Amino acid sequence: MSGGVEWALHCCVVLTSTQAPVPAARLAEFHDVSPTYLAKQLQALSRSGLVRSVQGKSGGYVLTRSPATITVLDVVEAIDGPDPAFVCTEIRQRGPMATPPEACTTPCAISRTMAAAESARREALRSVTIADLARDVESDSGEGTLAGVGTWLVAQHD
Numbered sequence: 001m002s003g004g005v006e007w008a009l010h011c012c013v014v015l016t017s018t019q020a021p022v023p024a025a026r027l028a029e030f031h032d033v034s035p036t037y038l039a040k041q042l043q044a045l046s047r048s049g050l051v052r053s054v055q056g057k058s059g060g061y062v063l064t065r066s067p068a069t070i071t072v073l074d075v076v077e078a079i080d081g082p083d084p085a086f087v088c089t090e091i092r093q094r095g096p097m098a099t100p101p102e103a104c105t106t107p108c109a110i111s112r113t114m115a116a117a118e119s120a121r122r123e124a125l126r127s128v129t130i131a132d133l134a135r136d137v138e139s140d141s142g143e144g145t146l147a148g149v150g151t152w153l154v155a156q157h158d
Contacts, residue, residue, distance in 0.1 A: 016134045017150030021060030048078035073125035086114040
């Protein structure tokens with residue numbers, strides 16, 4: 001998984017803290033990350049329909065739907081794409097002891113194992129929502145943490 005997934009997940013969680021649009025520069029400042037780098041992640045989230053950009057003086061990014069309906073898998077796929085982490089290239093059909101293609105009627109043990117792992121990974125990521133993560137942040141960091149984040153994000157600054 002790319003590092004962009006982590007930044008995108010953090011942005012989605014902090015966007016739960018306010019209804020007001022949050023400028024990309026403000027999110028970058030909050031996370032102490034390059035605005036250019038974070039903008040790329042926000043654009044990917046926007047293309048996937050998870051956030052939308054609000055134009056104007058008070059513009060910025062907002063979630064497009066309830067955090068309870070956005071899964072971690074949604075964010076991972078928005079940033080890294082829907083392709084599986086492992087792609088079988090049928091190595092068993094190569095080299096001096098190659099298995100003939102006509103004998104390869106089912107996936108090999110390695111491919112089956114990796115497909116099972118991919119399925120488990122996707123199910124685990126699909127089972128956690130942005131709302132779940134936000135609740136865990138509150139639990140880990142103390143009640144009112146996200147309210148404080150929301151206040152900071154929308155506060156006027158010099």
